[in-house]
Amino acid sequence: MNILLAxxxxxxxxxxSDRKALIISFAVPVLIATFLGGVLGSASNxxxxxxxxDVLVASDDNGxxxxxxxxxxxxSDVLNVKEESADDARKQVKDGKxxxxxxxxxxxxxxxxxxxxxxxxxxLDTVTDPAKSMETMAVKGALTQSVMRAVSKAAFGDTGERAxxxxxxxxxxxxxxxxxxxxxxxxHAFAGMGMQGLxxxxxxxxxxxxxxxxxxxxxxxxAAPTSPSTQLLGRGLSSWVxxxxxxxxxxxxxxxxxxxxxxxxxxxxxxxCLAAAAMTSGFGLFVAALGRTEEQSRGLAxxxxxxxxxxxxxxxxxxxxxxxxxxxxxxxxxxxxxDGFDGVMWRGWGLEAALPAVGVLLGFAAIxxxxxxxxxQWES
Amino acid sequence: xxxxxxxxxxxxxxxxxxxxxxxxxFGLLGPNGAGKTTAISMICGTxxxxxxxxxxxxxxxxxxxxxxxxxxxxxxxxxxLYEPLTAHDNxxxxxxxxxxxxxxxxxxxxxxxxxxxxxxxxDEPVKNFSGGMKRRLNIAIALLHEPQLLVLDEPxxxxxxxxxxxxxxxxxxxxxxxxxLLYTTHYMEEVERLCDRVxxxxxxxxxxxxxxxxxKKLIPxxxxxxxxxxxxxxxxxxxxxxxxxxxxxTLDVKxxxxxxxxxLNWLKSKGATYQSLETQKASLEEVFLHLTGRALRD
Numbered sequence: 001m002n003i004l005l006a007x008x009x010x011x012x013x014x015x016x017s018d019r020k021a022l023i024i025s026f027a028v029p030v031l032i033a034t035f036l037g038g039v040l041g042s043a044s045n046x047x048x049x050x051x052x053x054d055v056l057v058a059s060d061d062n063g064x065x066x067x068x069x070x071x072x073x074x075x076s077d078v079l080n081v082k083e084e085s086a087d088d089a090r091k092q093v094k095d096g097k098x099x100x101x102x103x104x105x106x107x108x109x110x111x112x113x114x115x116x117x118x119x120x121x122x123x124l125d126t127v128t129d130p131a132k133s134m135e136t137m138a139v140k141g142a143l144t145q146s147v148m149r150a151v152s153k154a155a156f157g158d159t160g161e162r163a164x165x166x167x168x169x170x171x172x173x174x175x176x177x178x179x180x181x182x183x184x185x186x187x188h189a190f191a192g193m194g195m196q197g198l199x200x201x202x203x204x205x206x207x208x209x210x211x212x213x214x215x216x217x218x219x220x221x222x223a224a225p226t227s228p229s230t231q232l233l234g235r236g237l238s239s240w241v242x243x244x245x246x247x248x249x250x251x252x253x254x255x256x257x258x259x260x261x262x263x264x265x266x267x268x269x270x271x272x273c274l275a276a277a278a279m280t281s282g283f284g285l286f287v288a289a290l291g292r293t294e295e296q297s298r299g300l301a302x303x304x305x306x307x308x309x310x311x312x313x314x315x316x317x318x319x320x321x322x323x324x325x326x327x328x329x330x331x332x333x334x335x336x337x338x339d340g341f342d343g344v345m346w347r348g349w350g351l352e353a354a355l356p357a358v359g360v361l362l363g364f365a366a367i368x369x370x371x372x373x374x375x376x377q378w379e380s
Numbered sequence: 381x382x383x384x385x386x387x388x389x390x391x392x393x394x395x396x397x398x399x400x401x402x403x404x405x406f407g408l409l410g411p412n413g414a415g416k417t418t419a420i421s422m423i424c425g426t427x428x429x430x431x432x433x434x435x436x437x438x439x440x441x442x443x444x445x446x447x448x449x450x451x452x453x454x455x456x457x458x459x460x461l462y463e464p465l466t467a468h469d470n471x472x473x474x475x476x477x478x479x480x481x482x483x484x485x486x487x488x489x490x491x492x493x494x495x496x497x498x499x500x501x502x503d504e505p506v507k508n509f510s511g512g513m514k515r516r517l518n519i520a521i522a523l524l525h526e527p528q529l530l531v532l533d534e535p536x537x538x539x540x541x542x543x544x545x546x547x548x549x550x551x552x553x554x555x556x557x558x559x560x561l562l563y564t565t566h567y568m569e570e571v572e573r574l575c576d577r578v579x580x581x582x583x584x585x586x587x588x589x590x591x592x593x594x595x596k597k598l599i600p601x602x603x604x605x606x607x608x609x610x611x612x613x614x615x616x617x618x619x620x621x622x623x624x625x626x627x628x629x630t631l632d633v634k635x636x637x638x639x640x641x642x643x644l645n646w647l648k649s650k651g652a653t654y655q656s657l658e659t660q661k662a663s664l665e666e667v668f669l670h671l672t673g674r675a676l677r678d
Contacts (some may be wrong), residue, residue, distance in 0.1 A: 006476030010469070035513035077482065216458025220521070222426040222478040223454040225446035235511070378443070 003226050007234025008241065014208075015242060025204075029197030029250045034257065055079050055139045056101035058086040058092070065109025065154045072146035073102075079142050090127050094175040096339070098346060099132035100139045108168070109154070112147065115167035116155040123171045130174045130346075132317070140170065190254035191341035192314035195334050197250060198243045198280040199305040205239040205284030206301060210294045213377075228378050234282040236369065243277040264344040268354030272340040275361035279333050282368030289372040308332040313339070333364040383432035385418050392418040393429070400529070400562060400577070402437075405555050407575030408564040408663065411674075413583035416564040417457065420533050422564065425449040427549055436529055453522030455532040459514045460521075463507040467498060467517050469671040470506060471524060478525040483526075492520040496550045498618040512543020516651065519550060530554065531562045536559070536570065548573065568664045578664065596662045600671045601632035604660045605643055610653040618646070 016022060021142040059066055059074065074081045086091070089101035103125040109123030124147075128136040144166070151167050211220045221231055251273075254260060262269045291297025309315055311325050312334025340357030343349035385393040388455035393415045400406040410416050423434050425441040425448055434441040461470050471489040480488060484563040493499040496516035506514060515535060522530055532551075536544050541570040551574060555561060563575060571578055572592065588595060597603065601621070609627040620631040620643065633639035636659055647654070669675055 003477060006473055010465070010473040013469055014462055014464055158591070190522070216456045217458065217460040219421075219426060219458070220454060220460040220474070221477070222443075223424045223449060223452065223456075224474070225448075225450040225479065226477055227446060290597045 008238040011238035033302040045231040053313040058087040059104040063109040068150035084239035091112040099135040101127040186258035187260040194250040202284035229244035239281040264349040265351040269344045278365040282365040286368040308334045336360040382536040403559040407571035407578040410581035414581040451528040453527035453530045457533040603636040606658040613652040
């Protein structure tokens, strides 16, 4: 334990000895996150070109008009309709698995046709994910078209005449905690940039190890009466603590400047921070173990980090990407970390909901570290 | 004993065996690429041999025996220091790695710094040190845990003469204290000045291992007389092997005390006058040339 502490203390002294690098390491993620947070803070997201949007449909109305509306929705070029029960639909939106659910109340069809003749407008429930407002807007547009076609047909027959006014009112229920909370673009930006800062820390850990090998310090460390695994563990530990500091500093600025907060489990948030920092340390050791030269490894590692950030939703929400990219994103730790942070910060996830992200991040940490241990060139 | 190490097709160390008596300064001599550093790595337990073994005072040394490595103080060829940190911070860190108790460590650090003459620079960042000072701190770190064997892998590479002298003073002081030293270099004069016993390595093989005196006996010419003649002289009938380049005459003699008066008498008999005369004993350089057929720095 004393040896591990000595390694951590030494690394901290080295870290603190370069003031400029120290400031940069904290300032870069904070500044980029501040910029993106400012840009995304109140703005919503955008649909991805020709991608079809998933929509969940639950219907308590067995009437012909509503059936026709659902049929129109299914035939739409922009919608992927999946029928669910109302409760399941609500849950899937709340869990972030779907952007919007449309729930037709009993006698909605009749009410809508009656509204064409001046009767009261029936309410149509939509359950939406505030993080995906542009996606929900696009779905609502296609929904309106489907309703208008079906209701006009029921009211006027196949004359081609269209209703002049909307025959229903949308009652929108955003699903996040608290339920009135809008998607926090700034919280997302800080989660993403915090992860980016962390991963760049991982690269610095790798470069430090490779530099020590090049400069012969590693030889001296290997000659000491400590095991190689202790040496690696010490380095991983110091990197973990420093990464955690970067993450905490980044979020603290976000909490203070952008006033977002942890709406869900604070313990869950803490665990995701710990797991994300551990994953990053493992990533650093992994890069150091596989790399041959500093220059080559730095370039490849930066490319890997940027790719993970891009497809994992670190910069922009991953649902803006095509479906196959979203599937690939699940294989990146960034996706799990950012989704986890989003979940506990503004979706209001409890500890239980946060645990899968923690588990996956720790899994990545274990895999990276195990490969690093096996592949590290001890006898260089 | 019987150390062997192969890297792919190259046998870096081939059946090398030697014993270093306690308190001895043992020189491992050879050109770059001779296999010295590979041998040193195996001796220090940072590299396992393909076959053979290393032990210090009966304790086996290997990568899997951290306790064995505690017997050794290793000074790598490179300046293996954390330059942004102070000398004290470097010593404290490496001291902790060797498990030196916090109560003992300050005294050990002070003693090590005094030995290498850096006690007045302890709190200065290493990056401010000259190359020679860094080399000395490199040595001080290896002394902290008071090892049974101090292994120095080319500790004076790239050092100015003044710093080299300071390093030598430190090493001579250690030798006087009875520290066992294993010293590798390709600087012959360093070995001649410091080492009691010398091993010559080339192409991974141990060519010879003995005291300096005995090694020098391996070469036929023990001494050399170099004379700057005032004018050309007929050298026919000269009883000693000679070379003559313009007016510079070199004679190889076996026993300087017996042969030098005869050389002078013979020159007088030839009517030769000279401007200067220099005598030189056989060097390890010549031993190396004799053993390997090439100069040490080829």
